[in-house]
Structure formats: structure tokens, C-alpha cells
Amino acid sequence: MNPPKKAAIHRQSEEQAQVHGQQQTQQPAVLEFATVEELLRHDASNTPLPPNIAQRLEDSARQLPAPQRRSWWRRLFGGPHP
Amino acid sequence: MNGTVNKPLAERPEPSPGSSQDYETVQSQPGLNSPEFAELYTENSKAIYYLALRLLGDPQKAEDATHDVFLKAFRKMGQFRGESSWRTWLYRIAINHCRNLQQAWNERHMLSNADDFVFDTAPAPTDSPLRVLETKELGERIQRALDGLPPEYRLLLLLVADQQMSYDQVATLTEQTADAVRGKLHRARKAFTSLFQQSA
Numbered sequence: 436m437n438p439p440k441k442a443a444i445h446r447q448s449e450e451q452a453q454v455h456g457q458q459q460t461q462q463p464a465v466l467e468f469a470t471v472e473e474l475l476r477h478d479a480s481n482t483p484l485p486p487n488i489a490q491r492l493e494d495s496a497r498q499l500p501a502p503q504r505r506s507w508w509r510r511l512f513g514g515p516h517p
Numbered sequence: 518m519n520g521t522v523n524k525p526l527a528e529r530p531e532p533s534p535g536s537s538q539d540y541e542t543v544q545s546q547p548g549l550n551s552p553e554f555a556e557l558y559t560e561n562s563k564a565i566y567y568l569a570l571r572l573l574g575d576p577q578k579a580e581d582a583t584h585d586v587f588l589k590a591f592r593k594m595g596q597f598r599g600e601s602s603w604r605t606w607l608y609r610i611a612i613n614h615c616r617n618l619q620q621a622w623n624e625r626h627m628l629s630n631a632d633d634f635v636f637d638t639a640p641a642p643t644d645s646p647l648r649v650l651e652t653k654e655l656g657e658r659i660q661r662a663l664d665g666l667p668p669e670y671r672l673l674l675l676l677v678a679d680q681q682m683s684y685d686q687v688a689t690l691t692e693q694t695a696d697a698v699r700g701k702l703h704r705a706r707k708a709f710t711s712l713f714q715q716s717a
Contacts (some may be wrong), residue, residue: 438645463650471706474647474713477677478659479567487561488587500608512577 558587561604565611567677572615574660580628581620581642586611589669601602605686612690620667647710670705675701 468474565586570579589610597606649655663671669691676687677698688695 442647454566463652466649468647468649470649471674471709471713472678473648474659475674476680479564479678482563482567482570482656484563484566485576485663488580489558490568490687491584492587492591493559496591499592501601 538650554591557590557594557603557607561607562587564604564679564681568611569614569615571660571663572612572671573618574664577601578618582611582614583713586614589614601680601689602686604681604717605690608682608690610678658713658716661716662709665707665712666708670701670708673698674705674709 466477470478546625559612562583566579566583569582570576571584573579573582590607593610597603601609649658661675672691673687676682676690677684682690684695684698688698692696
């Protein structure tokens with residue numbers, strides 16, 4: 436009558452190992468940084484750039500006033516800038 | 518703590534006589550969609566955003582600041598004379614911009630002088646590794662520790678963390694010698710480590 440009992444114990448330990456494994460995967464990883472700068476570099480590399488900055492920049496640049504043209508004599512003789 | 522970081526930095530070298538921005542300079546400025554500006558943005562926008570985020574401590578303000586910095590860079594690109602790297606030039610604009618925002622905020626909220634910052638000087642070993650859990654709160658912990666530092670220490674740590682920046686470049690940006698940067702960095706690391714460990 437021993438074999439079934441052994442199998443049950445084996446299955447139970449397998450289940451325990453599975454649960455233990457799941458707990459391990461849920462735990463956050465421990466990170467180690469030798470310096471403050473390393474920590475900040477890690478933080479910087481994990482900080483995403485907001486995607487809409489480029490679009491906002493393009494919209495803003497479109498609204499910039501066109502540059503004023505200086506008259507030829509001002510450019511030649513160096514008068515005040517407009 | 519001296520007031521170095523509170524002094525405005527020159528955003529560019531003074532133009533030589535007769536070379537001030539004129540029509541030709543503006544005309545020679547590359548467009549926003551030009552490969553030059555696109556490359557400048559691609560290579561530096563993440564670093565500028567991160568600096569603004571950690572100096573201002575607010576993602577929306579950092580986004581606005583990054584936009585403003587690059588718009589300013591776009592308008593002044595024709596004046597860049599190559600006396601520093603593009604990254605250094607952009608950092609200079611960003612530091613001044615963030616400083617102006619902070620000063621305006623401080624004036625509105627009647628905050629005390631930066632020299633009055635008090636932080637725990639309890640011994641914190643700088644040579645022992647920092648062990649942290651990889652969680653989404655890590656950024657918040659870093660922000661809290663940075664916020665507890667005097668502004669000059671905060672800026673030095675953020676600039677030195679950028680591997681593209683040499684000590685000499687950081688020294689130029691913060692208007693001091695490289696030796697002064699090294700000395701202050703030692704104290705900045707110690708203060709940060711102490712504050713970071715307290716925030717656990």
C-alpha cells in the first residue's frame with residue numbers, strides 16, 4: 436500500500452514547488468547599484484519620453500513668426516537690427 | 518553652500534561684433550523636420566526630459582519644459598557656434614529654464630532660500646552598494662531623495678549620471694572647477710544615499 440502514498444507525497448511536493456515558484460516570480464527583483472549614478476542611470480533608462488512632445492513641438496514651430504528681412508543697405512552698412 | 522546654481526547661466530557665448538542674429542542666420546537655420554534637428558531631438562530628448570523631470574519633480578511640467586527647451590533650441594540653432602557639445606548646450610538651456618520655473622514657483626509660495634535646506638547628515642557609506650527592489654515606486658523614492666538635497670547637489674548628481682558628460686563639461690555647466698565638482702559630488706552621494714535609505 437506504500438506506492439500510492441508515496442505518489443501523493445510526491446504530487447504534494449510538486450504542487451508546493453509550483454506555488455513557491457509562482458511566489459518567486461511575483462516578487463520584485465532585487466537590484467544592486469554600486470553608485471548613486473548607476474541608480475540614476477537605471478531610473479533614466481526606465482523613464483519613457485512622453486510621445487506627444489514631438490508633435491507639440493512641430494505645432495509650436497509652425498506658429499513661430501517668420502523672420503524679418505533686413506534691407507540691403509542695412510546689411511551693407513550695418514544698421515540696427517529690426 | 519554657495520549660490521552657484523542660483524546664478525543664471527549664459528545660454529550661449531556672447532556673439533562677436535557684427536555677428537548678431539540676422540536674416541541670413543535665421544534663413545540658414547535648419548527646419549524642424551530637417552535631419553539635423555531630428556537627430557538633435559532623437560539623441561537628446563530623453564536626457565533633457567529626465568533632467569527636467571527630476572529637477573521639477575512633475576511629469577507634466579517636465580513635458581512642458583522639454584517642449585520649451587527644444588523650441589528654444591530650434592529658434593537659436595543658427596547661433597550655436599560649436600564651442601560645446603550639443604548635449605551641453607541643450608542642458609544649459611534646460612537648467613536655466615527649470616531654474617526660472619522653480620524661482621517663479623518659489624516666489625509664489627514664499628519658500629525659503631536654497632541655502633536653508635536641511636538634510637540628514639547621518640553617516641551613510643558611499644562605497645556600499647545600494648540595494649533596491651525593482652518596483653514602480655522606485656522613481657518616487659529617487660524623487661523624494663533628490664528633493665531633499667540642496668539644488669546644487671541634485672543638479673550635479675543628475676549631470677554626472679549622464680555618461681556622455683565629462684567632469685570638465687559638468688564643471689563648465691555649473692561654473693566651477695572640476696575639482697570642486699568632485700568634492701561636492703562626494704558629499705552629494707553621501708547625502709543622497711542617506712535620504713534614499715530613509716525613504717525605504
